[in-house]
Amino acid sequence: MATTATTPARQFFDGHLAFLAAGKIDEMIDHDYAEDAVLITFFDGLAQPPPITVRGRAALKVFFHDYMNVVGNIDIKSLTFAEDYDGKDGGICFQASMDSSVGRLNVGDAWSMKNGQISFHYGFFTRG
Numbered sequence: 001m002a003t004t005a006t007t008p009a010r011q012f013f014d015g016h017l018a019f020l021a022a023g024k025i026d027e028m029i030d031h032d033y034a035e036d037a038v039l040i041t042f043f044d045g046l047a048q049p050p051p052i053t054v055r056g057r058a059a060l061k062v063f064f065h066d067y068m069n070v071v072g073n074i075d076i077k078s079l080t081f082a083e084d085y086d087g088k089d090g091g092i093c094f095q096a097s098m099d100s101s102v103g104r105l106n107v108g109d110a111w112s113m114k115n116g117q118i119s120f121h122y123g124f125f126t127r128g
Contacts, residue, residue, distance in 0.1 A: 008087035012093065012113075013045050020074060025064045029057050034117045037064065042125035043068040046104060072101030104128055 012032070019028030046052070046066050054063045078097040084090045092106040093110040105125055112120040 007083060007085075009083035009085040009090075009092045010081070012085070012116075013081070013092060017074070019077075020068065023068070025068060026061050029060045029064065031122075032118055033057055033060055034114060037118055037121065039120075039121040039123065043067065043125055043126075050089060070102060071105065073090045075099040077104075085113050090115055102127070 003066040016028060016032055019031070035055065035100075036055070038058060039052075039060060040050050041054075043052065044050050046055065046063075052063070052080055054060055073078070076096050076098045078127065080095040082093040085092050092113060092114050095106070095108045097106050099105075106128060108124040110120075110122045111118045
């Protein structure tokens with residue numbers, strides 16, 4: 001899905017997706033997430049049942065490697081985007097429908113941004 005990076009939030013989002021598409025999980029975590037970032041998600045495709053709370057970059061790297069091993073490539077089919085982010089602080093929120101190796105996923109994520117990085121990441125999803 002083509003995107004237009006016209007705001008700091010869309011630029012950040014598009015860069016985040018570019019890291020994922022390139023398989024650069026560790027680089028994405030180091031660039032996009034604060035050292036003490038927290039992810040709370042209801043993703044149910046991993047060995048650990050939801051809800052899952054992940055703290056810190058090292059644990060985020062493990063989670064995202066496992067997540068991408070499950071979902072494979074991400075092909076966004078629709079996107080609804082909301083933002084209040086000035087390039088440093090604020091929030092980014094989106095809903096997306098995407099095709100993956102496990103079928104259609106509908107996701108919703110909210111990122112609390114601090115100093116240009118994600119400090120809190122909340123993720124929701126459904127299949128189908």
